[in-house]
Amino acid sequence: xxxxxxxxxxxxxxxxxxxxxxxxxxxxxxxxxxxxxxxxxxxxxxxxxxxxxxxxxxxxxxxxxxxxxxxxxxxxxxxxxxxxxxxxxxxxxxxxxxxxxxxxxxxxxxxxxxxxxxxxxxxxxxxxxxxxxxxxxxxxxxxxxxxxxxxxxxxxxxxxxxxxxxxxxxxxxxxxxxxxxxxxxxxxxxxxxxxxxxxxxxxxxxxxxxxxxxxxxxxxxxxxxxxxxxxxxxxxxxxxxxxxxxxxxxxxxx
Amino acid sequence: xxxxxxxxxxxxxxxxxxxxxxxxxxxxxxxxxxxxxxxxxxxxxxxxxxxxxxxxxxxxxxxxxxxxxxxxxxxxxxxxxxxxxxxxxxxxxxxxxxxxxxxxxxxxxxxxxxxxxxxxxxxxxxxxxxxxxxxxxxxxxxxxxxxxxxxxxxxxxxxxxxxxxxxxxxxxxxxxxxxxxxxxxxxxxxxxxxxxxxxxxxxxxxxxxxxxxxxxxxxxxxxxxxxxxxxxxxxxxxxxxxxxxxxxxxxxx
Amino acid sequence: xxxxxxxxxxxxxxxxxxxxxxxxxxxxxxxxxxxxxxxxxxxxxxxxxxxxxxxxxxxxxxxxxxxxxxxxxxxxxxxxxxxxxxxxxxxxxxxxxxxxxxxxxxxxxxxxxxxxxxxxxxxxxxxxxxxxxxxxxxxxxxxxxxxxxxxxxxxxxxxxxxxxxxxxxxxxxxxxxxxxxxxxxxxxxxxxxxxxxxxxxxxxxxxxxxxxxxxxxxxxxxxxxxxxxxxxxxxxxxxxxxxxxxxxxxxxxxxx
Numbered sequence: 174x175x176x177x178x179x180x181x182x183x184x185x186x187x188x189x190x191x192x193x194x195x196x197x198x199x200x201x202x203x204x205x206x207x208x209x210x211x212x213x214x215x216x217x218x219x220x221x222x223x224x225x226x227x228x229x230x231x232x233x234x235x236x237x238x239x240x241x242x243x244x245x246x247x248x249x250x251x252x253x254x255x256x257x258x259x260x261x262x263x264x265x266x267x268x269x270x271x272x273x274x275x276x277x278x279x280x281x282x283x284x285x286x287x288x289x290x291x292x293x294x295x296x297x298x299x300x301x302x303x304x305x306x307x308x309x310x311x312x313x314x315x316x317x318x319x320x321x322x323x324x325x326x327x328x329x330x331x332x333x334x335x336x337x338x339x340x341x342x343x344x345x346x347x348x349x350x351x352x353x354x355x356x357x358x359x360x361x362x363x364x365x366x367x368x369x370x371x372x373x374x375x376x377x378x379x380x381x382x383x384x385x386x387x388x389x390x391x392x393x394x395x396x397x398x399x400x401x402x403x404x405x406x407x408x409x410x411x412x413x414x415x416x417x418x419x420x421x422x423x424x425x426x427x
Numbered sequence: 428x429x430x431x432x433x434x435x436x437x438x439x440x441x442x443x444x445x446x447x448x449x450x451x452x453x454x455x456x457x458x459x460x461x462x463x464x465x466x467x468x469x470x471x472x473x474x475x476x477x478x479x480x481x482x483x484x485x486x487x488x489x490x491x492x493x494x495x496x497x498x499x500x501x502x503x504x505x506x507x508x509x510x511x512x513x514x515x516x517x518x519x520x521x522x523x524x525x526x527x528x529x530x531x532x533x534x535x536x537x538x539x540x541x542x543x544x545x546x547x548x549x550x551x552x553x554x555x556x557x558x559x560x561x562x563x564x565x566x567x568x569x570x571x572x573x574x575x576x577x578x579x580x581x582x583x584x585x586x587x588x589x590x591x592x593x594x595x596x597x598x599x600x601x602x603x604x605x606x607x608x609x610x611x612x613x614x615x616x617x618x619x620x621x622x623x624x625x626x627x628x629x630x631x632x633x634x635x636x637x638x639x640x641x642x643x644x645x646x647x648x649x650x651x652x653x654x655x656x657x658x659x660x661x662x663x664x665x666x667x668x669x670x671x672x673x674x675x676x677x678x679x680x
Numbered sequence: 681x682x683x684x685x686x687x688x689x690x691x692x693x694x695x696x697x698x699x700x701x702x703x704x705x706x707x708x709x710x711x712x713x714x715x716x717x718x719x720x721x722x723x724x725x726x727x728x729x730x731x732x733x734x735x736x737x738x739x740x741x742x743x744x745x746x747x748x749x750x751x752x753x754x755x756x757x758x759x760x761x762x763x764x765x766x767x768x769x770x771x772x773x774x775x776x777x778x779x780x781x782x783x784x785x786x787x788x789x790x791x792x793x794x795x796x797x798x799x800x801x802x803x804x805x806x807x808x809x810x811x812x813x814x815x816x817x818x819x820x821x822x823x824x825x826x827x828x829x830x831x832x833x834x835x836x837x838x839x840x841x842x843x844x845x846x847x848x849x850x851x852x853x854x855x856x857x858x859x860x861x862x863x864x865x866x867x868x869x870x871x872x873x874x875x876x877x878x879x880x881x882x883x884x885x886x887x888x889x890x891x892x893x894x895x896x897x898x899x900x901x902x903x904x905x906x907x908x909x910x911x912x913x914x915x916x917x918x919x920x921x922x923x924x925x926x927x928x929x930x931x932x933x934x935x936x
Contacts, residue, residue, distance in 0.1 A: 175777060176778065178775050179782065198797070199798055258692055262692045262695055264693060265696060266696055266700050269911055272911045272914040273908075274911070276873055276876045277891060277906070277910045279880060280894070280895035280903050281903050283895065284898075285717055364789045364873075367789075367881065378790060382797060387793075390793040390794055391794065393793075394790045397786060397787065405785075488838075489839075508838040508839045512839060514839040520830065520836040522854070523855075524857070524930075525932070533840050534840035534841055537842050567932065
């Protein structure tokens with residue numbers, strides 16, 4: 174049923190474009206988009222920069238920022254979540270830092286680190302960091318106390334309780350946070366690629382507009398959606414492999 | 428009330444219910460059910476999981492339509508749910524966004540009973556189920572037993588002649604359960620309703636009912652009907668009680 | 681939690697904020713990072729007072745808020761309408777779900793070029809981007825809420841004499857309100873990010889413009905000030921939404 178709807182919409186769009194109801198500039202027809210995809214693969218836009226280079230640049234930035242954020246946020250979150258006073262002390266700062274729209278840091282990052290790669294990766298890392306941190310802290314705090322008591326009764330030392338009970342029990346929430354952070358990374362990447370680079374899917378769509386190539390901009394959007402979707406699926410798959418026992422949890426989104 | 432009453436209140440006449448399924452055998456939840464329940468009678472339906480107890484209740488409620496046969500109330504064919512039949516669910520199904528008393532008022536409000544009248548009615552029912560002081564609590568602030576009390580009050584609020592109860596005490600702990608059984612008998616005595624009570628517990632069925640209907644599974648059929656003419660209050664430890672238990676237990680297993 | 685604990689917690693929280701500010705100031709004062717590009721809290725405060733008059737900030741904040749209120753109301757409104765309708769009417773749901781699911785993975789910011797092509801550089805394109813930020817989370821959560829209602833609630837309502845559209849009004853809608861509220865909050869935060877991005881790209885007023893302009897003038901203190909104003913605005917409005925929605929209307933759903 175869904176596929177039928179989409180097919181009908183595409184045919185209607187194509188027909189409306191052919192009979193002149195939709196302008197070719199404002200709504201490039203699906204057939205035109207198909208040609209553009211082909212051009213992007215073989216010729217590239219700007220000429221010489223193929224879509225794979227754009228995708229590669231975007232993914233590289235996301236992965237670097239994301240991994241950096243996770244590498245810092247997970248251990249820090251485990252400590253904060255485990256120490257009540259630390260959680261109390263950091264809560265307002267964390268809440269405020271999370272409220273700061275990552276994109277609003279762009280001018281500051283440019284002033285500090287220039288318009289190069291470092292700014293982009295660090296901004297992605299900033300956005301992801303707070304989301305992951307919040308979820309790790311929440312994950313540790315919401316471990317069922319009965320599990321902890323069970324661990325202690327079964328002879329675990331306090332350290333073992335942490336590594337063998339608290340840590341595994343909080344992984345579903347950590348994973349949920351990682352998924353939200355990935356979505357955020359895809360939001361931020363488009364913004365940070367809009368200045369100072371011609372490589373990356375965000376740069377591609379902004380460049381395309383500058384040259385009045387609405388078809389290329391749309392194809393760029395399609396690729397962003399496709400890769401965002403694919404990476405999200407990959408994380409889902411990874412979660413099922415790594416945490417087959419988990420029933421799935423919703424992240425703390427704010 | 429120990430004999431099936433002369434005037435039939437509920438007549439289940441040759442009812443079968445088929446659910447859509449790849450294998451029609453498995454989809455057949457109930458087959459050729461015939462059951463007559465008298466006015467003010469207390470009938471329990473017992474059987475193993477998946478024998479169609481809840482389906483039977485939903486058919487009487489009018490929430491489901493029979494594939495074959497018909498259900499009649501007072502000689503009129505059931506076409507849909509109505510406020511003449513109140514229902515109590517296993518997990519209370521209270522509206523979580525309404526307070527206890529607002530839940531009780533839900534039915535009268537649907538019937539257009541004016542605000543003052545339905546508030547007074549709800550208060551009376553809250554008293555009946557002994558929840559005075561908890562009127563303004565939300566369901567999540569109530570214990571399991573209290574929720575079921577509210578659910579019973581809510582089902583009574585439209586003054587139905589029939590009370591349909593789907594394992595209403597199944598999720599309660601044993602002490603609360605015993606307490607709720609007493610409460611139900613007391614309310615039944617005070618309000619004279621026809622009760623159809625679905626349960627897993629044979630003890631509960633014998634303790635409460637005038638008659639126990641045993642269903643067999645796959646497809647659900649009436650295997651036996653056992654009248655329980657013991658006077659109330661009943662002694663669970665009496666030899667007579669245990670004899671009924673052994674009898675019914677034996678016909679299920 | 682006892683009152684004494686609560687008081688202690690507040691002190692710890694303030695201490696946390698104080699430590700962050702102190703470290704920040706120390707780095708700037710001792711020049712660990714070039715103070716020209718890393719002003720401390722005092723310098724930021726001084727820049728805020730001397731370089732941008734308060735009424736200018738309020739004006740910028742006003743135009744930002746106007747944009748977001750427009751975009752967000754349209755997005756959340758349409759999101760609730762479509763989410764509820766597609767959750768209630770199965771036929772409609774099976775038709776509109778697929779296109780929505782296909783468009784959902786496109787980040788709002790990626791629509792900026794097309795928004796400019798469609799609506800030009802003026803207000804409508806910014807409102808459109810903000811609209812997208814709100815629409816997708818709200819429509820998804822509203823649909824999820826509508827389709828996830830405990831069927832026993834419908835059965836209970838039916839046995840109590842409710843049917844037809846009154847089931848929608850008195851059971852399905854209130855039951856899905858918690859999910860709608862979640863969608864509204866997520867949508868608000870995405871709208872906020874979209875707002876700032878839209879204002880960075882092309883605007884002559886608004887908080888995003890204010891920090892972009894400050895960058896061109898090399899006023900790092902003003903950039904930081906602007907970032908904090910944006911953050912504070914986001915924090916405050918989110919808090920207001922939470923209070924308005926979650927505490928009052930949804931008191932039944934959330935921990936007292």
